[in-house]
Amino acid sequence: MKQFFTYTLTLLLALVLLAPAADAQQFTKRKQYNSVGVTLTAMNYFGDITPKPSIPSLRFGATRPNLGVTFTHRFTPRISARAGLSYGRITGDDSKAADQNDPDAKYRYNRNMNFRNDIAELSAVAIFDLIPNRNNYIKRPDFVPYVFAGVAGYTGNPKGLNSSDNYVALQPLRTEGVEYNRGGIAIPFGLGARYKLNKSFDLGFEIGFRKTFNDYLDDVSTKYVSDPSQLASGDAFYFGWDITGGSGTGLDGTWNQNDQRGYQRGKDNEDDWYVQAGFTLNYILAPRVKSPKFR
Structure with a gap:
């Protein structure tokens, strides 16, 4: 599955970057235009606190809203560039995501970790566009599927619910x-479709994946500390040691009722992802056409 996402991202980048140069030559500035949009999407994540610690596994009950604004400029019949700013939340809870009867999930169920992370993204x-528009914005196609890829910067702040029910x-x-x-850099990519409501408005639906280079969106990555004295506060001890009630599961799957030092806490070498899926309403800013001057 990880290779599938890699191949998909490579293909999307190739489609965007290798589009025919002739389109740009045929598309005059009179036909180029801008649009602004607002987005309302559902946000979720792939990571360690999901039903399975793998990319396609997520818990729909952990889905939270994401709001954003966008600015788009159309350069050619097929190619546009979009800048976006969004804010949303991802969450996870072992007690709801992990099945205690699943041998592969038992250590995560007993880990009993939870988190939420409010993420701001600039992309x-x-x-x-899979269907080109060689005319002006008024004569654009009624329905256009598309793919996209790019780069984003994000920042967040993972929080957990402690023993006093405070985050x-x-x-x-x-x-x-x-x-x-x-925070860090993410690679956004995905697909979507736009529908022309009228001369000035488009309604779109989009699914976008964000591949990060960070395994700590949920504060879980590798192993418990080898020495509990490294945990300097009560909250650190609660989340980093005692949240399971003083027991842990080793990498070999054995259960230790007394001590979890150095035992598995997360799945190594698996960066976290987050995903957005939802609607965009775009308003087209009609281009100003300069009238010819006569002397």
Whole structure:
């Protein structure tokens, strides 16, 4: 599955970057136009606190809303560039996501971790329309499927619900004895379709994946600390040691009722992803056409 996503991303980038140059020559500035949009999407994530610790596994009950604004410029009959700013939340809860009767999920059920992370994202993507528009915006096609890919910067703040039912920031606690960044670079890519409502408005539906280079969107990555004295506060001890009630599962699957030092806490070497799926309403800014001057 990981290779499938890699191949898909490579194909999308190729479609965007290798579009025929002739389109740009045939598409005059009079036909280029801008649009602004608002987005309402459902947001979820792939990571360690899901039913399965793999990319296609997510829990729909953990889905939360995401809001955003966009600005798009059409360059050619097929190619547009879009800048976007969005804000949304991802969540996870072992007690709801992991099946205690599944041998592969038992250590995650007993880990009993939970988190939420409010993510702000600034993105820039190239959009490749599968149906070209060689006319002006008024005569654009009624229905256009498209693919997109680009780059994004994001920042977040993973928090967990502690024993007092208060959310506390997890990154400063160093629950696995390491420091990590709360934000970074992501690669957004996906597909969607636009429908022409009238001369000025388009309604679109889009599914977009964000591949990050960070395994700590949920504050879970590798192993429990080898020495509990590394955990400097009560909350750090709760999330990084005692949240399972003083027991853990080793990498060999054996269950230790007394000690979890160095045992598996997350799945190594699997970066977290997040995904957005929902609607966009675009308003087209009619281009200003300069009238010829006569002397």
